[in-house]
Amino acid sequence: MTENTIRIGIYPGSFDPLTYGHLNIIERAAKLFDRLVISIAVNNTKTPLFTPEERAAQIRHVIGGDSRIEVDYFSGLLVEYARRKGACAILRGLRAVSDFDYEFQMAHMNHKIGPEIETVFMMTGEDHFYVSSRLVKEVASLGGDVTGLVPDNVFVDLCKKYAALQKGVQK
Numbered sequence: 001m002t003e004n005t006i007r008i009g010i011y012p013g014s015f016d017p018l019t020y021g022h023l024n025i026i027e028r029a030a031k032l033f034d035r036l037v038i039s040i041a042v043n044n045t046k047t048p049l050f051t052p053e054e055r056a057a058q059i060r061h062v063i064g065g066d067s068r069i070e071v072d073y074f075s076g077l078l079v080e081y082a083r084r085k086g087a088c089a090i091l092r093g094l095r096a097v098s099d100f101d102y103e104f105q106m107a108h109m110n111h112k113i114g115p116e117i118e119t120v121f122m123m124t125g126e127d128h129f130y131v132s133s134r135l136v137k138e139v140a141s142l143g144g145d146v147t148g149l150v151p152d153n154v155f156v157d158l159c160k161k162y163a164a165l166q167k168g169v170q171k
């Protein structure tokens with residue numbers, strides 16, 4: 001197989017933190033592409049709980065040594081980044097109707113800027129349709145149990161992060 005026939009997919013997102021919902025998409029997408037690049041957005045407007053490096057470490061820990069999956073960072077225009085990576089597609093996950101409006105607009109805007117790069121949507125896994133990083137953080141910050149929603153290493157990181165933040169508040 002020559003270099004330019006290798007199918008590279010970009011899976012961009014905040015991953016703040018990685019959930020089993022993300023992981024389900026990653027595992028399924030890895031079968032569709034020769035290489036999958038999980039791309040952590042570093043300059044979006046959201047204030048993250050975890051640093052980009054912490055998020056990358058969480059993802060790397062879970063995907064282990066799969067050489068077909070890369071963990072990377074991106075900032076700026078996603079389409080430009082996808083071009084630089086030689087990707088043929090941007091992968092996004094879809095949960096509910098509420099995801100659709102934004103994703104629909106973004107896919108069309110990206111198509112306008114980079115018509116050669118397709119946006120591919122994967123429907124959420126049936127056990128993960130209600131899982132979002134935002135809700136996981138909300139529940140964990142209130143002391144709720146998020147076991148089963150995030151990988152074990154992320155669970156430990158969430159406990160540590162909120163314990164540290166709590167300590168900071170009490171000082």
Ligand code: ADP
Pocket residue numbers: 012013014015016019020021022025091092093094095099123124125128129130131132133
């Ligand atoms: P972003 O800030 O780009 O939305 P997220 O980390 O929240 O970053 O999500 C990254 C991608 O993963 C998005 O396409 C989102 O729809 C998808 N995603 C997040 N959670 C799930 C889930 N539970 N099931 C399927 N897709 C999901």
